[in-house]
Amino acid sequence: MEKSILENLKKTKNYYDGISEGYSKLYHNEQILKINKVIDYFPERGLFLDFGSGDGVINKYLGKGIEIVSFDISFNLLELNSNGKKICGNGMNLPFKDDSFDFVSSFTVLQDLPKPKRAVEEIFRVLKKNGLFFVSFLKMSKKYKIIKEKLLENFCKVYEYEEEKDIILVLKKD
Numbered sequence: 001m002e003k004s005i006l007e008n009l010k011k012t013k014n015y016y017d018g019i020s021e022g023y024s025k026l027y028h029n030e031q032i033l034k035i036n037k038v039i040d041y042f043p044e045r046g047l048f049l050d051f052g053s054g055d056g057v058i059n060k061y062l063g064k065g066i067e068i069v070s071f072d073i074s075f076n077l078l079e080l081n082s083n084g085k086k087i088c089g090n091g092m093n094l095p096f097k098d099d100s101f102d103f104v105s106s107f108t109v110l111q112d113l114p115k116p117k118r119a120v121e122e123i124f125r126v127l128k129k130n131g132l133f134f135v136s137f138l139k140m141s142k143k144y145k146i147i148k149e150k151l152l153e154n155f156c157k158v159y160e161y162e163e164e165k166d167i168i169l170v171l172k173k174d
């Protein structure tokens, strides 16, 4: 991997590791508002990957029939995440087989990645056919246009909601 990308990933990891203790106070309220916009589409059972899970704010909104796998680059945030299986790694290279998950979520993560298109391809790869992908990303990000284009090139749109800072989508792998 290029040196500049490695440095970028290290910077992101250090940032989120550094704010981990205060993360819930800083971000949970706004993340819960986003989750609530798509909660009606949440499944009752199946294997669910939370990509860039942070400390697992989504966990309590998932039913008992859901098996959750939380994936994040920040070890410290994962340590605070109390449910299910936890894997620390880089989202541009997922350590899962093709067609592994029934559902994937990614709330406010993609714009942090140096190569978001690569991450979208990885998410598409690990999601099963007909699986749903719940995703939000920042509208003010420089990467907004490339992310949206790449998502709509790969997935079929089920639902879209725009708010002041974010766009929230429910997508399907056909």
Ligand SMILES: C[S@@+](CC[C@H](N)C(=O)[O-])C[C@H]1O[C@@H](n2cnc3c(N)ncnc32)[C@H](O)[C@@H]1O
Binding pocket: 009, 012, 013, 016, 027, 031, 051, 052, 053, 054, 055, 056, 057, 071, 072, 073, 074, 077, 089, 090, 091, 092, 106, 107, 108, 109, 112, 113
């Ligand atoms: C704004 S937080 C959102 C966390 C969580 N989705 C939520 O809604 O609270 C962004 C998350 O993406 C993770 N992240 C950033 N870059 C990543 C990467 N390359 N691979 C995996 N996770 C990454 C960060 O560590 C952080 O937990």
